[in-house]
Amino acid sequence: MRISTLLTSSIPFGHNFFNRRALASSSLAFRFRTMADSSEDSLRKALSEKQSEVESQGNQVRALKEAGAAKTELDAAVKALNALKLEKTSIEKNLQAIISGPDGGSVNKEAFRQAVVNTLERRLFYIPSFKIYGGVAGLYDYGPPGCAVKSNVLGFWRQHFVLEENMLEVDCPCVTPEIVLKASGHVEKFTDLMVKDEKSGTCYRADHLLKDFCKEKLEKDLRITSEMAMELKEVLSNLDVLSAEELGECIKRYGITAPDTRNPLSNPYPFNLMFQTSIGPSGVSTGFMRPETAQGIFVNFRDLYYYNGNKLPFAAAQIGQAFRNEISPRQGLLRVREFTLAEIEHFVDPEDKSHPKFSDVAHLEFLMFPRDEQKPGHSARIISIGEAVASKIVDNETLGYFIGRVYLFLTHLGIDKNRLRFRQHLANEMAHYAQDCWDAEIETSYGWIECVGIADRSAYDLKAHSEKSKVDLEAQEKYSEPREVEKLVISPVKKVIGLAFKVDQKKVLEALEAMKEEEALKMKTDLESKGEVEFYVCTLGKNVSINSSMVTISKEKKKEHQRVFTPSVIEPSFGIGRIIYCLYEHSYYMRPSRDGNEQFNVFRFPPLVAPIKCTVFPLVQKPEYEEVSKVISKSLTASGISHKIDITGTSIGKRYARTDELGVPFAITVDSTLSLRDLRTWADVWSAFPHHSSGSVDE
Known part of the structure; x- marks a missing residue:
């Protein structure tokens, strides 16, 4: 078969090959690995033993005090206890300084991170922006391989979400009028x-x-x-x-x-944190560089709903630049002032958040960290998403479906599933309007990094823009027969609330209007019996006093021919730069040269995201072999396969080392025969594709 055909068929979107040298890497020594007795397992065991010793010695000190022991004896016991505490603290420090390496061993965080960053910058995956002028904190340029990795990640994101979920993609301006961001709350709260x-x-x-x-x-x-x-x-x-x-x-x-x-x-x-600007030469119209891409989708809801045939549910997606004027940017690509977001707004009936494809992901099991379990000494545990939804750990099927799809997306990219967890927001982390929120967090040398947020934002965003713009952003469900319905009506008296709360009136109004039915009916009962109640306003972080003159709560019966409602929104939001950096760390390792005198940097990218899919080079420097290499290169280009041709004539080992630093998964070598080499999974490739009995894949 043709090499270009094999390469094309072996790297479709979603196909997650192991890295080129993954089979060999498990037996290779890390330069930065800690001593055997300082491995993570050994340290955890030592910490447990030392904790027992501290508790035992503490009991002995207390017993001596109760028995009225001599001062010299008591002082000696206390001194021994303090020494044990110091030893315990030292073990804790060593444990905090290591991280699980790609081969399952333990590596020093700082040294590992520095090695990764040095390789990334030297090979131009990314570099500080405006470097010849000293650079600007929080701004980075992507070099050629970095651009290719980013393009591949975004291409797979479109495949995995936009195409497979039949989403509507939009592309909105980065400059946003002030009124839009006032409605969303960013001007006041961001x-x-x-x-x-x-x-x-x-x-x-x-x-x-x-x-x-x-x-x-x-x-x-x-x-x-x-x-x-x-x-x-x-x-x-x-x-x-x-x-x-x-x-x-x-x-x-x-x-x-x-x-x-x-x-x-x-x-x-x-x-x-927003960058402020002005729109037009007069400077009268204030604008901001958008801090997220979501608002462009919300303000276009009406047209997108019409485009979708006035049917729910549907999802809109956008990839684009966002800007945040970080106070003190740090941690490289993890906290920057300009970055790429990929966001989805899935609009759904608030009374029906089931998902027709939930069964496709219900079987998936991965690390989840529910809010009730986020206590000292606890950690994430493996739960199936089906179980999480059934037990109401995750609020609804649609939210659970997207958590499952995010898991598949990240692991197909090459994120280590053992260093990926989904952490539920604590109650005090969530906005008052949110139903449920989860973060996909990835472990790196910096610790656990939030890379994707998956939230049920209820109907807050559409209601906020509808109120500010005076344009209805609603959906309809038509009934075959008129229905008599009972509706809860919450009517705050804005004038009274304004006089009572002044600058806080907007937050109090929002909290009252966002009350769930059970909470509102309890308030109604309490107001009728007491005349005044204490009401917690999340955005203020405190209780306020509400009296019967400030709000009217009632239930009304009426006949309706259709149901008009504001859709709820399930929002997965992806920090692309953060995901890419985590991928770099999860893909990096070092291998020794054959003579053991050198250490080579390797990125074991899956072919899906590798910046260059293969290298082409002759094993010996002969004109005829170089010509064949150029013919192969031309064929690969015509097939849309990124590659690098290397006819430098240096040793094959050095040429492999150069491509290893770029994470190239395949190599085509040219001598008397042509060979497609994949040192990672050659047995898998050989069994999966047609081949000649000679052991080579010929052109």
């Missing part, structure tokens, strides 16, 4: 808490400073007490939900200062 060096004026993100302080204390301070360690771990677990006042209190309590100057810091205050 903020991070910032602190300022009171002398130099340098700005820092408050939660990052607190996080860095806590982690450094836990990892490097051997004198830290167990009580202090517990306190810092508690702070880390609640970092995302701390208010400005709580963050400021922590910064003062721990004496945190500006990292560069050690100067005192201001109190935390909100900073809007």
Whole structure:
């Protein structure tokens, strides 16, 4: 068969071959692997044993105190206890410093990360933008192989979601009028808490400073007490939900200062992350660079619904650039100021969130971390998505279906399923209008990184734009016969609420209108009996007093010929740059040269995402072989297969090493015969495709 035919048929979208040298890599030593007695399993065992020793010695100290032992004996016991605590802390530090490597071993996080980043930048997967001018934090350029990987990831995203799910794709402008982002809440709420060096004026993100302080204390301070360690771990677990006042209190309590100057810091205050601009030469019309792509889909709902034949459910998708003026960008591609998002808005009847294809994913099992299990000492566990939906861990079938599809997408790309988990948002992480939210998190040397968010946003977005634009963004269900229906009507008295809550009135109104029926009916009963109730407003983070003059809640009966409703939205949102960086880490390893004197960098990309699918080179430098190589190259180009031709004449080992650094999965070598080489899974390829008995795949 033709080589181009074999290559084309072996790399369809969705087909996930193992990496070119994956079979060999499991036996190769990592340069950065920790000593055998410091492996993750050994450390965890040692930590458990040391914890038992600490508890035993602690019991002995308490017994000596109760028995009134001599001071010298008690002091010796306390000294022994403190020494054991220091040993335990040291083991915890070593455990935190390692990460599971691609071959199942343990590698040092910092050294591994530096090796990956050095290889990526040297081979131009990505580089700092405007480097000759010193660069700009949070901005990166993708080089040739990086562009190819990104293009392949986005191509597969379109195949896996847009085409296979029959979605409607749109492409909206990056510049967005202010009124749109006011309606969505971004102008008011899209903020991070910032602190300022009171002398130099340098700005820092408050939660990052607190996080860095806590982690450094836990990892490097051997004198830290167990009580202090517990306190810092508690702070880390609640970092995302701390208010400005709580963050400021922590910064003062721990004496945190500006990292560069050690100067005192201001109190935390909100900073809007959007880049502001003006539309038109007059500067009168304010706009922003969009912080997400979703709003373009929401404002086009009416036309998309009509295009879809006025039928639900349907999904719209968009890939595009988004912009966030990060206070302190860091972690390479993981936190940047301009990035690519791929977002889906699946519009569905709020009274029927079943999915006709849910059975296709119900059997999938993977790591899930429900909110009720996110406690110290707990970790994610394997659950089938069918079980998760049936037991209401996941709110509904449509949300569960997309969680399953996201899992398939990421694992087909090459993300290690053992380092992928779906974590449910805690109650205090979710907006008041959200039904349920999950994050696909991928483990890297930076820890667990949120790469995809899958949320049931109820009808909030469409209602917000409908109210602001005065345009109905609704769907209809026509009845064959008129129906008498009873409807709950929540009617806030805006004037009274405005006088009572002033700047907070909008948040109070939103919370009242978003009440579920059970909550609203309870409020109605309480108002009738007491005249006033305490009502929790999520966006304010506190209770407010609502009296009977502020809201009317009633049920009305009426005949309807059709049901008019605002659809709910299930939103999977993909950070493409983050996914790509995680893929780089999950695909990277090092292999020794045959003589063992050198270490070569290897990216074991699946053919699906590999920037270059194959290399072509003659085994010996002869003009006739070079000509054949050029003919093969021309054939591959005509077939749309990316490749690299190498007729440099250097040793075959060095040529393989060069292509390994780019993650090339196949090689076509030319001598007296032509051979397609795939060192990873040659037995699989050989059994799957027709071939000649000679052992070569001939042109």
